[in-house]
Amino acid sequence: MAVALESISVTGTSVEISGVSRVFRVDGREVNALRDVSLTVRPGEFVSLLGPSGCGKSTMLRIIAGLDRPDAGECVVDGAIVRAPSLSRGVVFQDHRLLPWLTVRENVLLALHKAPIGQDGREARVLELLDLVGLSAFAGAKPHQLSGGMSQRAAIARALAPRPRLLLLDEPLGALDSLTRSRLQGELLRLWEHEKVTVIMVTHDVEEAVYLSNRVFVMEPRPGRVRGIFDVSIPYPRRRVDADFVALRQSILDILEREATAAELTC
Amino acid sequence: MNWAIASRLDLRPWLAPIALAAVWAITTSGEHGANPQLIASPVSFIAALLQGLRDGSLPGAILSTLARAITGFFIGTILGFSVGIVIGLWRRPRLIISPTVDALRQVALFAWIPLLSAWLGNGEAMKITLIALGAFFPVALATAAGCANAPLPFLEVGRALELGRRVQVTKIVLPAAAPDIVAGLELSLNIAWLGTIGAEYLIGTGYINGMGDGVGAYLAAAREHARMDHVLVGVLALAIIGLALDRSVALLSRRLFPWQSR
Numbered sequence: 001m002a003v004a005l006e007s008i009s010v011t012g013t014s015v016e017i018s019g020v021s022r023v024f025r026v027d028g029r030e031v032n033a034l035r036d037v038s039l040t041v042r043p044g045e046f047v048s049l050l051g052p053s054g055c056g057k058s059t060m061l062r063i064i065a066g067l068d069r070p071d072a073g074e075c076v077v078d079g080a081i082v083r084a085p086s087l088s089r090g091v092v093f094q095d096h097r098l099l100p101w102l103t104v105r106e107n108v109l110l111a112l113h114k115a116p117i118g119q120d121g122r123e124a125r126v127l128e129l130l131d132l133v134g135l136s137a138f139a140g141a142k143p144h145q146l147s148g149g150m151s152q153r154a155a156i157a158r159a160l161a162p163r164p165r166l167l168l169l170d171e172p173l174g175a176l177d178s179l180t181r182s183r184l185q186g187e188l189l190r191l192w193e194h195e196k197v198t199v200i201m202v203t204h205d206v207e208e209a210v211y212l213s214n215r216v217f218v219m220e221p222r223p224g225r226v227r228g229i230f231d232v233s234i235p236y237p238r239r240r241v242d243a244d245f246v247a248l249r250q251s252i253l254d255i256l257e258r259e260a261t262a263a264e265l266t267c
Numbered sequence: 268m269n270w271a272i273a274s275r276l277d278l279r280p281w282l283a284p285i286a287l288a289a290v291w292a293i294t295t296s297g298e299h300g301a302n303p304q305l306i307a308s309p310v311s312f313i314a315a316l317l318q319g320l321r322d323g324s325l326p327g328a329i330l331s332t333l334a335r336a337i338t339g340f341f342i343g344t345i346l347g348f349s350v351g352i353v354i355g356l357w358r359r360p361r362l363i364i365s366p367t368v369d370a371l372r373q374v375a376l377f378a379w380i381p382l383l384s385a386w387l388g389n390g391e392a393m394k395i396t397l398i399a400l401g402a403f404f405p406v407a408l409a410t411a412a413g414c415a416n417a418p419l420p421f422l423e424v425g426r427a428l429e430l431g432r433r434v435q436v437t438k439i440v441l442p443a444a445a446p447d448i449v450a451g452l453e454l455s456l457n458i459a460w461l462g463t464i465g466a467e468y469l470i471g472t473g474y475i476n477g478m479g480d481g482v483g484a485y486l487a488a489a490r491e492h493a494r495m496d497h498v499l500v501g502v503l504a505l506a507i508i509g510l511a512l513d514r515s516v517a518l519l520s521r522r523l524f525p526w527q528s529r
Contacts, residue, residue: 067423085427097424101442101524110438111428158428 012044012198013088013165015064019073022059022224032223033059036073039217039226046192046199048209048216052256056224057202058170064200065091065168077166087114090159090197094171096151098143104130104154105139111161129157132191149180153187160195167192169201173208185211189236206256210249211238218252220259228255307496315496324485329504332463332481335391339398340459344452347403351410351451355444356436365411372404376462380469394466394479401462402455409451413444449520456516460509 022034034056041047049057062068063075066085075082077089085091098107105126112122130136133153143151152172159167172188173181185208192199203209209216216230230252234244288309295308307315319325350368354361379400387393417440425435467483482501489497 065427067426085429087429091427093420093424095420097420099421099424099439099442101445102438110430113434114429 011165011196013078014043015041015166015198015200016076017060017064017073018076020060020063020070020075021072022056022063022068022070034063034070035223035225037225038073039229041198041200044196044198045214046189046201046212048213049200049202049219050204050206050209050216050252050256051219051224051227052204052221052260054221054224055219056221057219059224060219061091061168061170061200061202064166065089067091087111087162088164089166089168090162090164091168092152092155092159092170092172094174096143096148096155098151098154098158100143103140103142104135104146107143107154108158108161111158115162125161129161130154132160132194133157133187147180148176149184152176152184156188156191160191160197163195165197167195167197167199169199171202171204174203174205181208186237188212206249206252207240210234210245210252211240216252218255221263227259303495304493305495307499311496312499315494316500319497319500325500325504328480328482328485328501329508332467332483333508335394335467335481336398336459336463339395339463340402340456342395343399343402343459344406344455346399347405347407347451347455348410348448350403351407351448352414354407354411355414356440361411361415368404368407372408376401376458377465377469384470389470394463394470397466397470398459398462402459405454405458406448406451409447409454410444413447413451414440416447417443446520446524449516449523453513453516453520456512457509460512464505 017040018038020034020037021032024031024033037056037060049060051057059068063070064077064082066082066089069083082089098104099110102110108126108129109122112125115122115125117125127136127139130139133156135150135153135157138146138150138154143154146154152175156172169188173184176184188199188201189212201209201212210232213232216232217226218228218230219225220227230248232248234242234248238245240246291306292309295303295306303311316325350364354365354368376397379397383393383396383400387396421439421443422435425439430438463481464483464486467479467481468487469483470479482504486498486501489495489501
């Protein structure tokens with residue numbers, strides 16, 4: 001894994017989150033989505049934010065993306081404090097959010113509006129990306145003509161188009177059936193190695209986190225915070241039935257279960 | 268297979284008109300039929316229809332009505348769309364203009380006639396203005412609402428992609444608002460159509476200015492001369508043309524926004 005990390009850390013960016021808190025007001029009550037969260041992601045790493053709903057993992061991702069601002073603390077990406085969204089940080093949402101009135105090609109092209117490569121260069125980049133995610137034959141299709149898995153591939157192509165150095169995935173495979181899901185997990189690994197980006201993925205699927213990540217940040221709710229960090233030192237490609245894999249998955253599940261029981265007791 | 272044929276030759280929409288025509292034929296036939304001053308018989312109706320087609324008075328009336336309705340519709344909807352965009356996209360203009368627009372739209376269309384006729388007389392300018400005024404409000408309100416309510420998830424995509432304000436509007440806000448805008452256009456067309464007939468019927472007919480033209484004036488003349496057969500011809504023409512306009516706009520919007528039906 002050390003070798004893999006070195007070879008992929010060429011263009012990926014680092015992320016440093018220190019003391020981030022975020023409070024939402026729901027029905028006049030304050031909900032601590034995140035309280036004093038600190039974590040570091042190394043260049044080229046694939047990490048997962050894992051936890052039950054309400055643990056603030058998506059909020060964390062939105063703060064890194066610049067779509068949300070923390071009430072306290074700061075998020076530093078590649079040495080600069082995040083204040084607004086940027087094309088250098090690609091985002092993939094759970095609901096693919098392709099614009100329904102544009103074709104797949106036009107959706108990806110939209111992400112290249114700032115790329116200094118000319119119209120021909122942009123068209124070429126779109127074709128390259130659609131080829132990369134296996135959608136070349138669907139460049140002219142509208143999103144409503146695609147399956148869930150294909151839509152998510154297109155959304156990933158859109159996020160990767162401007163060559164971001166950080167890819168943020170918000171439960172990107174959460175809405176897919178299990179077969180499509182495991183196939184796309186393999187695709188994600190391939191894209192990660194091909195594009196050499198840093199990846200932060202939000203998920204509530206333990207197996208997915210262990211299968212894909214270098215490290216797993218396990219989070220817990222009320223208030224949202226990091227409960228534990230797991231190094232996944234199993235070499236790629238991983239097999240879900242290997243003893244190491246199963247053991248690690250189980251110890252993460254145990255933590256989540258204890259969390260859930262504790263939460264029930266306090267409710 | 269059977270089903271396909273059945274759906275192609277669906278007769279159900281025709282049942283009610285056929286039943287109405289049958290009742291009409293029965294009540295007006297024979298010596299004890301209804302008073303011809305109140306309702307004309309199918310025979311005299313068809314005669315009036317043929318005569319109107321032959322001497323060109325009916326097609327002429329329909330054409331001038333359509334031209335008037337469409338002119339007013341275009342003027343009203345272009346202005347309505349523009350005002351709607353301004354209200355929908357910018358907060359300050361919304362605060363300034365919106366309450367006034369909301370108040371003005373409460374005034375029934377024909378309640379503008381006294382004011383407008385004082386300013387514009389009883390000629391074509393007055394009629395077109397009235398029609399345009401009717402067409403203005405639905406599309407203005409629908410455009411404003413559609414733009415203001417563009418889905419947040421898509422707006423976030425725009426932010427994440429660093430789109431400028433102009434691209435954000437043309438690629439996200441307007442397409443997202445398009446179904447609302449089309450619904451507004453349909454309503455505007457409907458009101459323009461009804462407003463046209465009313466304007467033709469009420470404005471500039473009678474003894475002062477002579478008769479105007481259009482189906483509304485045709486109806487007014489029929490009433491003036493107590494020609495019940497002409498009244499029925501005019502009413503039927505309105506129903507059929509109105510329906511045709513309505514259906515073509517609905518068809519057009521389905522073509523334009525196929526993702527809406529999914």
